[in-house]
Amino acid sequence: MIDIKLIRETPEKVKAMLEARQQHADLSRVDDLVLLDQKRRALVAKADDLKATRNKVSDDIATIKKQKGNADDKIAEMKVVSDNIAALDAELRTIEAEQENILLRLPNMLHESVPLGKSADDNKVHKEVLSFKREFDFTVKDHTQLGKALGILDFERGAKISGAGFPVYVGKGASLERALINFMLDMHLEKHGYKEIFPPFFVNQESLRGTGQFPKFINQVYKVGYEDEEKYEASGVKLYAIPTAEVPITNLHRDEMLKAADLPIKYAGYSACFRSEAGSYGKDVKGFLRLHQFNKVEMVKFTLPETSYDELELLVQDAEDILQALKIPYRVLLLCSGDIGAGAAKCYDIEVWSPAEQRFLEASSCSNFEDYQSRRAHIRFKRDEKSKPEFVHTLNGSGLATSRLMVALLETYQTKEGKIAVPDVLRPYTRFDMVG
RNA sequence: GGAGAGGUGGCCGAGUGGCUUAAGGCGUCGGUUUGCUAAACCGAUGUAGUAUCGUAAGGUGCUACCGGGGGUUCGAAUCCCCCCUUCUCCGCCA
Numbered sequence: 001m002i003d004i005k006l007i008r009e010t011p012e013k014v015k016a017m018l019e020a021r022q023q024h025a026d027l028s029r030v031d032d033l034v035l036l037d038q039k040r041r042a043l044v045a046k047a048d049d050l051k052a053t054r055n056k057v058s059d060d061i062a063t064i065k066k067q068k069g070n071a072d073d074k075i076a077e078m079k080v081v082s083d084n085i086a087a088l089d090a091e092l093r094t095i096e097a098e099q100e101n102i103l104l105r106l107p108n109m110l111h112e113s114v115p116l117g118k119s120a121d122d123n124k125v126h127k128e129v130l131s132f133k134r135e136f137d138f139t140v141k142d143h144t145q146l147g148k149a150l151g152i153l154d155f156e157r158g159a160k161i162s163g164a165g166f167p168v169y170v171g172k173g174a175s176l177e178r179a180l181i182n183f184m185l186d187m188h189l190e191k192h193g194y195k196e197i198f199p200p201f202f203v204n205q206e207s208l209r210g211t212g213q214f215p216k217f218i219n220q221v222y223k224v225g226y227e228d229e230e231k232y233e234a235s236g237v238k239l240y241a242i243p244t245a246e247v248p249i250t251n252l253h254r255d256e257m258l259k260a261a262d263l264p265i266k267y268a269g270y271s272a273c274f275r276s277e278a279g280s281y282g283k284d285v286k287g288f289l290r291l292h293q294f295n296k297v298e299m300v301k302f303t304l305p306e307t308s309y310d311e312l313e314l315l316v317q318d319a320e321d322i323l324q325a326l327k328i329p330y331r332v333l334l335l336c337s338g339d340i341g342a343g344a345a346k347c348y349d350i351e352v353w354s355p356a357e358q359r360f361l362e363a364s365s366c367s368n369f370e371d372y373q374s375r376r377a378h379i380r381f382k383r384d385e386k387s388k389p390e391f392v393h394t395l396n397g398s399g400l401a402t403s404r405l406m407v408a409l410l411e412t413y414q415t416k417e418g419k420i421a422v423p424d425v426l427r428p429y430t431r432f433d434m435v436g
Numbered sequence: 437g438g439a440g441a442g443g444u445g446g447c448c449g450a451g452u453g454g455c456u457u458a459a460g461g462c463g464u465c466g467g468u469u470u471g472c473u474a475a476a477c478c479g480a481u482g483u484a485g486u487a488u489c490g491u492a493a494g495g496u497g498c499u500a501c502c503g504g505g506g507g508u509u510c511g512a513a514u515c516c517c518c519c520c521u522u523c524u525c526c527g528c529c530a
Contacts, residue, residue: 044486048499055499058511062454071510078510257446257483385446385464389483 001103001376007033017109020116020337029102036099040092047088054081104209105216107342108372111309114346117336126348127332129324133353138416142356143407144287147173149418150436155287165277165292172435176422177295179429180402180409181270184297184322188399192318194268194299199248201272202239207251210377212343212369213243222274245271245298246396250373253302258381258392264303264311268399271296287407289361294403301395302379305371308393309346312368316348319364319399325425328408329353331360345370350400352408363404366397 147153152173208214351360419436
């Protein structure tokens with residue numbers, strides 16, 4: 001959420017941001033907000049004035065009653081004032097709700113280093129690490145062919161028991177997946193200094209609002225409840241399956257006051273991730289490329305505002321370290337203004353190379369949200385006891401998503417015989433060297 | 437699923453309708469005293485919104501906030517209703 005003061009004082013900057021993000025339809029919303037803000041402030045002034053009167057006269061009434069006097073006319077007078085206050089407060093609530101509804105849907109301001117661009121085609125290649133790229137002297141198989149032939153991935157049974165987009169990992173495939181997760185976590189904990197979090201996989205709506213999925217992107221999120229609708233309504237429980245561990249982990253410190261000395265706080269955690277992928281049919285549907293459930297190790301940072309961009313570079317490096325240890329070719333993209341996510345002020349994507357697809361696949365997204373999430377989630381800090389509270393900056397990055405990583409791994413490490421050589425760094429975890 | 441007890445400022449903790457601008461204590465910061473430390477004493481010490489003054493840092497006024505929401509009342513931390521949550525006990529359960 002961006003600061004209403006920014007919209008009030010420099011609406012043209014907010015409009016320029018929307019233009020850069022190719023969200024021309026939202027331009028008029030800025031003007032709506034300015035008007036609503038003026039209305040709101042006028043109402044607050046009026047209502048506060050009446051409340052001041054009420055407080056004062058109520059004290060007078062107390063004094064009169066103590067002296068056994070008659071305060072009936074003053075009480076009658078205040079009854080009218082109270083009714084007026086109630087009317088103004090009701091009007092105020094309507095306007096505030098309207099304002100918040102717009103504000104929560106507006107994207108974040110962009111960092112100056114974000115390149116202008118209309119679409120994903122305009123993203124900038126920031127870095128390419130292709131030294132691990134293999135030359136194959138045989139026809140490469142793609143990950144679905146390898147997975148089926150080796151009996152380590154079962155798409156059909158996954159579809160039977162759950163539906164398309166829910167693959168089953170079998171035998172050494174399951175072990176390999178678990179090895180990847182453990183390897184990545186250990187690296188972040190031991191080498192990169194993160195603290196491990198194993199979060200809940202279901203969260204409430206407040207958490208989704210904190211990180212920005214609610215209200216604008218709620219259609220991508222699964223909602224859970226009881227099959228018995230009556231029981232569901234009666235329970236009052238509204239839970240959502242997390243689309244990423246970013247949601248529970250960032251919200252750990254929702255409504256908290258952190259100490260500057262404790263910053264940066266760095267968490268890494270594994271979670272299954274659930275995405276409805278509504279409206280994305282026909283795009284990247286093959287095998288692991290787009291799933292309803294996948295596994296991911298996520299990194300989350302809470303930082304001082306002045307260090308957040310340095311921390312972003314380190315975050316990307318932490319994710320890259322995984323790929324370098326696994327010896328998988330990849331590149332880093334700096335996303336342009338037209339492709340960057342709504343909450344991010346700056347974002348790098350890391351893409352792994354798929355020898356079968358002959359293209360890069362997104363395996364990680366590392367973003368600095370600045371105070372966009374912390375303002376929504378009220379995550380603040382004080383520099384010292386006497387300082388005014390400020391919003392922390394939050395960052396997060398996948399480190400990494402195993403689904404896309406598994407595609408690159410299987411395809412990169414396949415042998416002529418159709419087996420998979422386990423990368424050296426994973427062998428202590430799998431306790432086998434070869435799949436097949 | 438059942439029974440009970442809680443949720444008050446950074447922390448502990450009092451507070452059953454108006455002398456509560458939330459007692460008292462701890463902590464923190466500033467000061468006095470002191471060879472230094474400690475102690476003692478004095479003072480300060482929340483968040484948010486809004487108006488106004490100031491180039492600004494900030495000052496001043498008003499309003500709201502005692503788990504959340506709603507209600508009663510001229511007036512609510514206090515009374516009523518709903519919800520969330522923590523703890524204890526019983527039952528069930530991986």
